[in-house]
Amino acid sequence: MKLVEHFKAGLDAPICLTWELTYACNLACLHCLSSSGRRDPRELSTAEAKAVIDELQRMQVFYVNIGGGEPTVRSDFWELVDYATAHQVGVKFSTNGVRIDAEVAARLAASDYVDVQVSLDGATAEVNDAVRGAGSYDMALRALGHLRDAGFRDAKISVVCTRHNIGQLDAFKALADSFGATLRLTRLRPSGRGADVWDDLHPLPHQQKELYDWLVAHGEDVLTGDSFFHLSAFGSSLPGLNLCGAGRVVCLIDPVGDVYACPFAIHDEFLAGNVRSPGGFASVWRDSELFATLREPQSGGACASCSFYDSCQGGCMAAKFFTGLPLDGPDPECVQGYGELALVGAGAAPKPSGDHSHRGGVRGGPVPVTIGTRPCVESPV
């Protein structure tokens, strides 16, 4: 039986998982999947976070993708990273670069078990800062420069593909090459604040094809986090499992200990439990009703009769949910066009369960096209 079939039924423990350490963030990116900005006062304490790491070690979760918000603004960030790597849990963390100075870069270069992923959404400051805020491009490149200069190997540059940056794919690759980094392209989902800008930012149909062709041409040189398996319906499958891992192979632990199927699905509908409950994370992973449902064989629903269902698997659950589409039907960006048709009759899109966005504005923050912001500086902590 192929690996993918075993994964669909769920594993006894995740292979890896996303762990959002904090909702605090120094930025206010327009499309933030976790609607981050302000710290939640119910955040896991250092001791609670270490207890989670102990569980992950016992379960042999191989590594965690630490994100947020901006995880490095937590004062115990390095303590937790060191604790994880000392307990057989590898760490990759996602950052906007704010705390990556020369000293931090040197420390990272000396560690074998920590990977770094710097977020960037434009190959130029103009395109990037329109989404991530004034100065964020420079901040990211500064961080990448420090990492390169310190001899850190194989940093990742992680890009969320939008209508405005799909024309910059070659430039992104060149940028990554110049820093000795690996380029990672990921899919925009209508999750968190992404829902507010989805109509303006999601790639147009011809851009999806352009992206697919580019990814095929670049093969394994470029990572995607398997987030484009819905594009596999264009032709041959992209590298990766081409499988939604939510609740089966991966999941999210959020800053207050809530366990969701996936970081793009922060909503009560996809809430499996909380790590603070008596059985901890392990019992949530193994016994939650939500995950049991996700591990049942999927029939394909309305997509079952489509000849491309085998390759696209009906697309992304979160993309469907947050555009008001039924989960047993086409993805809103279905490359055969069935999603567009379905959206015509779609219900109202659900709102994310929490909103930790900065109130007012962040100095230099991006100004969304449709919503004005009062100029005001807000500390994330």
Add this chain to the structure above:
Amino acid sequence: MLSLHPQVSVRPEPFGALLYHFGTRRLSFLKDRRLLDVVQRLDGSTSVEDALTAVPEKERPAFRRALSTLEETGMLA
């Protein structure tokens, strides 16, 4: 003599095993529990042929191919 690289974590699964190499970040999936048994017999002082004695002769070529792959990817060293 081959043995599991010290940076490899082995996670038995009902269907076989997952092997994760903390150095290379590679993840390998062993599809047969017997292959896991063979891998675990390779302790640095056991030869490949000795480790395969419990495997039926006609299946050994597939096992040898598998071990070759594991050596190529650094799981076995």
Add this chain to the structure above:
Amino acid sequence: MSDTEVLQVVEATVESTDVELVEEDLLVEDVSIDGMCGVY
């Protein structure tokens, strides 16, 4: 023959004409750790 030599001989004689069939035969599958959706 050493273990490495045994395995080298095996490699030299394996031919795959039908990639899919061979994949099903393979007892080891390599997976990219970045290759599963649900992490960012």
